[in-house]
Structures are given as C-alpha cells and as structure tokens.
Amino acid sequence: MATSTELKEIVKQKYSEIAQSEPSSGPVTSCGCGCSSEASVPTSCCSPATDLLEGIQMAESYQNMEGYVSGADLGLGCGLPTQFAQIKPGDVVVDLGSGAGNDCFVARAETGETGRVIGLDFTEKMVSRARQNAEALGYTNVEFVLGDIETMPLPNNLADVVVSNCVMNLVPNKRKAFEETYRILKPGGHFSVSDIVLEGDLPEGLQRDAELYAGCVSGAIQLTDYLAVVDEAGFRNIRLQKKREIHLPEDVLRNYLSEADIQAYREEGKGIFSVTVYAEK
Template sequence: MSENTDTTDEEHRNLDAAEQRRAVRNRYARIATEAGGCADDGCCDESATQSSEQLGYDDDEVNSVADGADLGLGCGNPNAIASLETGDTVLDLGSGAGFDCFLAAREVGESGRVIGVDMTPEMVEKARENVVKNDATNVEFRLGEIEHLPVSDETVDVIISNCVINLSPNKPQVFREAFRALRPDGRVAVSDVVMTAPIPDAVRTDPESVAACVGGSSTIDELRAMLTEAGFVDVEITPKEDSEEFIREWDDSLDLGEYIVSAAITGRKPRQGESE
C-alpha cells in the first residue's frame, strides 16, 4: 500500500482519529441502549421496517429476524451482493445489533459460520442477546476495531459491511485487514456511501456528521484505489441513484443527496498463483 491513499484519507477527514472514534462509539452506544433504538439523523431510521425495505431487504428477510436486531441502520443490503454459499465463513465489519449477520447465517447454513465485529461494547452486548433470541448457533460477535480485526489470517470466505467503513479514520487499513483475513479467492461485498460532490468543510470536520455516515465518505476513485492497493482484483463500485431519496431523510437541514449516494462495493482476493 502506498502512502498516498492514506494521506488522501487523512486530508479528506480533517478530524482527529481519536475524536472521530469517540464520536462514533458514543453515537452507536446511544443507539444500542436507548429505548427507541435509533438516533435522529444520519444512517439510521426509527421506522426500521420501512427503512429496511428502502435499503433493499424483502419482507421475508425482515420478518425472519427477531425484533431488536434491525435498528434501521445501514445504506443497502450487502447480503444481496455477497453470493453466499452453504458452508461459507462470513465476517461482518461493524455488525451492530446483528441484523445482516443473522441474514447471512440463513444462507451459509449450519455448516457455515458468521462472525460480527463491532467496536462498541453496548452493540456487541445487544448483538449477543439477539443470538439467543434468534437461536443462531452459527453466529458470534467479537469486540474489536475493523482496522485491527480479531480474526486469524485467511480464515474468512466473504466479508460484508453495511455503511460502516465510511466511519473509519483509516479506510486503507480496513481494506488491508480485510485482505489479510480473507482466504484466497475470498471476496468483499460492501454497502456504503460514496461522495459524489465535495462535502462542505463544516460537515466534514464535525464529529457528529462523520459519526452519522456523512462527513467521512470517500469518492469512488479513492475507494477503488484503496481496494486495489490492498491487493483486491475485480473491484466494482456501483452507485445506487435511487438511494438519494432515503439519504435526504437523514438530515432535513442538508440536501445530502447532492453530496453522497449509497453504492455496492465488491472485490476479490486473488487465488493462489493468480497474478494480482
């Protein structure tokens, strides 16, 4: 990985990494513990069922998971682009209360395994409670940062993530870690926001805006460079233009659809002997 991508991420962030982590952790701890579940702006919708339908989940998916896992977080449906198979080991970066993990568990079956990683203790606690509610014997949740994944090398078949990588102060490190954790021919399937126009400095440097999935987004070219430099091939980033509608609902005071859209992001770790 060259230094250029890391530097670009730093320049766009303009926010101290510790301050950014603190804002993100505080926001999602509040979401996990408040009775209503969701915050009042950003990538979170108090009407979780309605929000999930907008994000691309069907009724069967929404109804298959016990209450408490779907907090209305996210900006897409990573499982829809993951092409999961029976027996896969899946890793969810920033797993929250576990909604996407429980959906993935249905796809990989009893012979598969799903691991969720989240840096917010309150979210991990909530997700572990949801394991019991969903009788999900093939799902586990670990406390950790997505820049330093608590998993061994080359032990994962598919990595999913839903509107979380934009929250990281070091996205290139996230993709390096994803590459390390994946087995050869493993793949990433990510739903996240991408920047389509320069975001006002007042938003980009505001900790709450960054924690709300707005201020920390990167452009498509930047993300493609990060993935490629980490070693991924077959990288595809596809914006979802219809996402502007629900993104605008995240903050009534800003026309967020002018700056960011949701995108499907995929890539593959080369097979052994395959040139990168």
C-alpha cells in the same frame, strides 16, 4: 478537526447510546450512520440546523429478506450488502461493524447451519445486544467479537465472504481497514460492502449540515478515491454492484444554491451516493 482516536471515541459513544435504543421499524430518515466529525459534537449527530435535511432516506428496508430480525435492525445501514454477497451454504461470513446483528442473521439464512457467521464491532454494548439476540434465536453458529476494524482480532484466511453496511467510511484509516479485510479473507474469497461516497464537491453549507445530519457523510470520500483504496489494498475484480443517489430535495438545495446552480448540480452528477462494492482476494 478531531484526531483519529477522538473520532473513534465519538462514534463509540454514539453507538453505545443507539445500542440501548428501540429497534427500527423500517428505513430511518435521520442520523443513521454515526456522528459528526467535529469533536465538539460528542453525544448527538443531530442538531436544530439539520431540520432542513429531515426526510432524506439513508437506509434501505430488509423486511423482505430471509433471516431478517426486526429486533436487530437499528436502521444504521445505507444498503443491503448481504443481498449481493453471493453467500453459499457452509460459507464462513464476517460482518464488519455488525451492530445488533441484523446482517449476521440475514447472512446466517444464506450460509445455513453448516456455515459460520462472525460479527465484529468495537462497541461493547452493541456486541452485548447482538449476543442476546443470537441467544434468543437459538443460533449456535453466529458469534460476535469485540474488536477494531483497523486491527481485527481475527486470524488470517478465515472468511469466504466479508460484508459491511455503512461502516467503512466511519473508519479513520480506510486503507488499514481494507488491508485487514484482505488479510482475513481466504484466497479467492470476496467482500460485498455498502457505504456512502461522494461524487463532485458539495456546496460548503450543504456539506456541513449533511455531516451533522448523518455521520456517514462526514467520513465519506470521493468514489474514485474509495475504489483506489480498495485496489491499493490488493483486491482484484473490483466492481460496483449497486449505486443509489441519496436524493436531496429541491427545497433543501435552495438553501445553498440558486436555481441555475441546482440545475448544474443535477446535470453534473454531483451528490451523495450509497454504493455496494464487490472485490475478490
């Protein structure tokens, strides 16, 4: 198992590669969120074994949302946090793991010219690409900062709203990340974060291949544990705004489970889920 430092370097290397790729034309169906947790997979989150999982949809489409910029959409998310973030005109919004800037530009459409949007990412090439996108759009109130979510280079009580899209589960120290989120929020501020979580234990073989398929899964924890981390960071009024199962087709499950086990798996509500979580400071 890779160390925390090694995990960050693996993710940073992969996202540097993605930053130089072509933008998505819609929801991606493979390798969306990052890399495997295994240090032996440093350059790609896909492998021949993951052909079994091809076609599983992780991301959701932004194309009908105001402010959407296709050139900033690299298809790396698993939800639409800005849709639920209750952003008001004039708000200061911080996007954690901002990538090429897609959520920042959608947030800017909500906060308007009187607001301020700050994207934070720890990959230099992502920050560079996002800045180029903002410059091309002529946005003077959208900025991008290089920094680690566990130690944000941002002041206390800065943001009215924090958003993030399928990033927290890639962070090794989730408790620290949410404590930092709490710190940068103004009193009474709130966050809306989309992420990948688990419910119940996945079959071992399926867990392994799903991790290779999308790094989202390798860092995912149980939903109850995720909400507990948020609570322990000091947040209140914690609630789920959306929960969506990442559907695993029957032919995929048959590679790991008997028909009877598949039925039990479905009935017990086990699986991989995209959730959008809201909480207030």
